[in-house]
Amino acid sequence: MSSDVRTVDVPHLGGSTIGYRFGEPYDSSLPTLVLINSFSTSVELYRPQFADPALAQTAxxxxxxxxxxxxxxxxxxxxxxxxxxxxxxxxxEALGISEAFVLGTSQSGWVAARMAMLAPGVVKGILPLGTSMDDESPRSHELGCWDGIDFCTPSIDALAEPVGDDWVVPGEFVDAVLGAGLGEDVSPDERSFWHAAHQRNYAGDAGRRRLRISTINLRDRDGLHGRLDSVRCPVLWLQGTADQVYSVANAQDEITRFVSSADAELRIVEGGQHFLSASNPDVVNAAAAEFVKRWA
Known part of the structure; x- marks a missing residue:
């Protein structure tokens, strides 16, 4: 656990403890940009955003x-x-923040959309990155998106049986996530960082269970196409051309489905990977700062 990560208790799901991190001490004079992490990662996915002084001065x-x-x-x-x-x-609510923008990478792009649907008075805009609003449908696969069923099912099956306290997530699982998220050119330091983070977060039988349910969620998620007309806040979707999981063609179609949004824009990032905030932080940070300034 990073020394910068704190937890807060909320009532949902029988009482929950939620991990969170502020980039800087909270400043009530600034708008808030919520950053939600991608599959099997943590708040540490957003180290490049926390390190950007211009973004920190914006929100x-x-x-x-x-x-x-x-x-x-x-x-x-x-x-x-x-x-x-x-x-x-x-x-x-627990932190006393009445409204916020929400940026979500991959699985958290559709979490951001859900937040906008559930609390339109709270969510002032969403920034989905490298994501999809569909389930694992034939339509999605025909538009060039990955087959999440093929990717997830072997891990779901492998994680089905109880394990001992000394168990940690296999390195092959972490490498598969990094390959899908960042491509093949992951630096040794970054690869080592995420191996250590995964082994810390997914250890013992409780870690196995959390990882298995997370993987089931990714494979078996519900699509949002029928609900997207309830998103009324602005949407800025960034999609990388090198994304191995969700395609530009899919993003081009789905951005048109935000028919009630105050503004819905898609920006294509040349060479951008699936974990776009990590592969192209300068582009993402500048776009996020511009978006927040425009709609705050």
Missing amino acids: NLLAIELYGHGETRAGYEHFTYWDSAIADLQVL
């Missing part, structure tokens, strides 16, 4: 860890993306 940066990730724990063993959206909103 309070508040990273929140989803159920099944980092330091977040729930009273109930099962959870979905809707539960993470509700808990994130309860974190904002």
Whole structure:
């Protein structure tokens, strides 16, 4: 656990402890930008955002860890993306933050959309990065998105049986996540960082269970197409051309489905990977600062 990560208790799912991190001490004179992490990562995904002085001067940066990730724990063993959206909103309430923008990478892009649906008075804008609003549908695969069923099912099956206290997530799992998220050119230091982080977060039988439910959620998630017309806040979607998980063609189609949004824009990032905030932080940080300034 990073020394910068704190926890806050919220009532959802039988009582939950949610991991979060501020980039700088909270400043009530600034708007807040919530940062939600991608599959099996943690608040540490947003180290490049925390390190950007210009972004820090624009907004309070508040990273929140989803159920099944980092330091977040729930009273109930099962959870979905809707539960993470509700808990994130309860974190904002617990911290005394009445409104915020929400940036989400991959799985957290659709968590951001859920938050906007659930609390339109709280969420002032969303920034989905390298994401999809669909389930694992034939449509998604025909548009060039990965087959999440093929990716997730072997891990779900492998994680089905109880393990001992000395168990840690296999290195092959971490390498598969890094390959999908950042491509093949992951630096040795970054690879070592995420291996250590995964082994710390997913250890023992409780870690196995959290990782398995997180993987089931990714594979078996519900699509949002029928609900997207309830998103009324502005949307700025950034999609990388080198994203191995979700395609530009999918993003081009889905941005048009935010028919009630105050503004819905898609920006294509040349060479951008799936974990776009990590692969192209300068582009993401500048876009986020511009978006917050425009709509705050």
